[in-house]
Amino acid sequence: AVLKAGRGEAGAKMVAEGHKLRVDGHSMIGAATGQRKARIALDVGEEPVHFKNPYLPHTRSEMALPLIFRDEVIGAITVQSVEEAAFTDDDITSLQAMADQLAVAIRNAKLLKELEAAHAELVRTKTFEAIATATIEAIHWIGNKALPITTSAELLREELEELDADRKAIESMLEDLEMIEDSARLIISVQEHLIGPAREEKPRPAMVDDVLVDTVVEMGIPDEIIEYQVADDLPLVRADTTQLNRAFGYILKNALEATEGQEEQRITVTIAPTDDRRFVAVRIADNGPGIPEEELDKIWAAFYTTKGVKHAGLGLSACLQIIKQIEGQVLASNGPDGGAVFELLIPVYDSPLPAAELPSGKAFLIVDDDDVWSRFAETLLTDNGNTVARSADGLVDPTAFDVILVDNVLRHGDVKKVLRLLDSEGTADRAVVVASSLRVERATELMAFGVRDVVLKPYTAADLAKIV
Known part of the structure; x- marks a missing residue:
């Protein structure tokens, strides 16, 4: 219990020094707040819980009254006298009535202050x-x-x-x-x-870890500053992967900017199902300065930024909107060792997956990194009696293959260089470019190389069957 007001010179000194007593501790105030009832000491020398206050050495009797509002103890008041047995039961009754009214007044004042703050924030948000x-x-x-x-x-x-x-x-x-x-x-x-x-969302089954890694590679984030901790056997999520790519991009961009001034930039990505397995949690933590506590609720408002005029303040607002549209959640906090932590909860895809009829006896080339999607596609195609070769950079002879699947995002290769090679070898029409995130401008650019199609990356057997 912290002293907020006191009478006379002694009271002023105690307030200035931040005088406080432990609730339910060895003092009249502590006993009154802990036991939720008035305490009276007619002779403080005989009172077992009396606190000998050095600022009030001549106190002989004391009364402590709890301030209770709707069963909640919000404080206490104490009345002291230099005379012995200065208080009666009638004094307790009348002063307790006053204390009850004081509790109501304090609570009302606090509510009014909170209401004014909420109104100001509402006006600010609505303005944005x-x-x-x-x-x-x-x-x-x-x-x-x-x-x-x-x-x-x-x-x-x-x-x-x-x-x-x-x-x-x-x-x-x-x-x-x-x-x-x-x-x-x-x-x-x-x-x-x-x-x-x-834009209208088109949720579908997706591998959240593949979408995130593609986003990282697209952004050109160096391997040495990012660390992945991914749980085994992640369930598919339900999301529009193009929009999810945007959401991840906003958070990763925020992490990069936050760590620019650090001697060693570090971003840690943790992906795992929640305990109830209703969501997959994607946690992106950085070693930057963190977010001031008073800013944690404000950063989601459109045009709100703490980074100056060069930043529009739109990224986090857009991220929140994207995740809300798929009935997910996004949370911001500060890590125990500093730095900001953003957690995105993406809903698990819990509907039955449709049956798939994949071809057999064909030769496939998968141009992609050794990642979760390429392993998924290779396993499915091989199990159905096809031969599959993989290349991280695509610089192989393509003429021996019936179907060529090219990932739009390559860590160790250049997609346009791969497509030029296919075009020069007369095999571009056998190629399908697959992308976890698909934008019209990019699709138009890649179709110009004569490929069969540019499509969203398939994350189920049925979706893979549609393109091969």
Whole structure:
């Protein structure tokens, strides 16, 4: 129990020094709060629980009254006298009535303060929401106009590089084109932050660990700063994998920015089912400075940022929206050793999986890293009587294969280089590019190499059968 108010010079000194007594401890206040009833000492010298206060050495009698509001002890008051037997039972009755009224007044004041804080936060949140809503239509229009700019700038740059004209002039123009491309990409990026999470979700069975690793590789996060701790035999989750890729990207980007100033950047990813096996928990922890406690609830609001004007404050808000749409949860906290911890709970896919009829007797080439998806696909195809070869970089003779599955994200290879090779060997029409996250611009870009199709990566036998 901490002293919040005191009368006279002694009271002021005790308040200034943060005077406190243990609840249910060896004092009248401690006994009154612990036992939830008034205590009276007509002679403090004979009272076993009296605290000898050095600031009030002449106290001879004391009364302590608990402040109780709806069965909750919220404090206590003490009245002391330099006279022996200064208090009567009538004093206790009247002062207890006063204490009860005081408890109500204190509680009301606290509720009013909480209400004012909640109202201020609500106004702030609604303001951000109104700004976000008003901005979406404008950014959608701007983004649509900006998208062709990147394509046109890229074509111009390729044509300029082929010219034999004045190299200095060409280099200057190339620099200008690079600036134009960067600006257009920034506009499109902001558009994706705002509009991407609002697109209609198409949940399907998915391997959450594969989606996350693809996100890490796409972002170019070095192997040496990220550590994975993945439980065995993870169940499939139910999610729109393109949206899930976005959500993971926002959290990982946040972790990268938080650890930029550290001597040694470290991001730890833990993936495991929850105890009730209703969700798969994806925990992303960093060794950055962490999140101030007062900011933990605010970081989810659109446009809220603590990182300055260069950051739009849209990533975490978008992540929350994506996870809520699949009836999952996302939580933020600080780790015991410092650093921020984000935990995403992704619902388990609990519906029966449809039967699948896979081909047999075919030769397959899987161009992918040695990861959970490539092992899954290889096992299924092999068990059905097919021959399967795998390549991490795709730089093999493709002519001996009937079907070629190329992962859109390669840690040890370049997808476009692989597709150019297939095109030059006349085997591009045997290839299907599979992607855990699929965007229209990327699909259009890859289809230009003459591949059979660009599709979402299949995570079930039935989905694999559809593409092979």
